[in-house]
Amino acid sequence: MDTLSAFGLFAVAFTLVCYMMEARSHWWTLGFAVGCVMGSVYGFAQGAWPFGLVEAIWTVVALNRWWGQRRGEGRAEPIA
Numbered sequence: 001m002d003t004l005s006a007f008g009l010f011a012v013a014f015t016l017v018c019y020m021m022e023a024r025s026h027w028w029t030l031g032f033a034v035g036c037v038m039g040s041v042y043g044f045a046q047g048a049w050p051f052g053l054v055e056a057i058w059t060v061v062a063l064n065r066w067w068g069q070r071r072g073e074g075r076a077e078p079i080a
Contacts, residue, residue: 004045011038026069033062 001009015035021028036059043052 004042007038008042008046011035011042015039026066029062029066029069033059033066036062 012035015032015038018028018031018035022032036055040052040055040059043049043055045052
């Protein structure tokens with residue numbers, strides 16, 4: 001396994017863990033956003049720009065959710 005593939009595996013696994021833990025704390029939602037950034041970087045680095053673009057959009061969605069949760073506008077709910 002090369003370095004880029006290992007990074008992609010870590011990014012997706014990290015995002016999954018944060019997604020599963022999201023209802024426990026708004027910090028997991030922020031972690032989910034960080035995982036999405038890593039997934040986006042991986043997608044663009046490996047040449048799969050549609051994946052990178054979608055992950056970048058998920059980053060914006062997750063940061064928006066995190067900001068709302070931080071301000072007390074709602075509990076963390078899993079993204080469906």
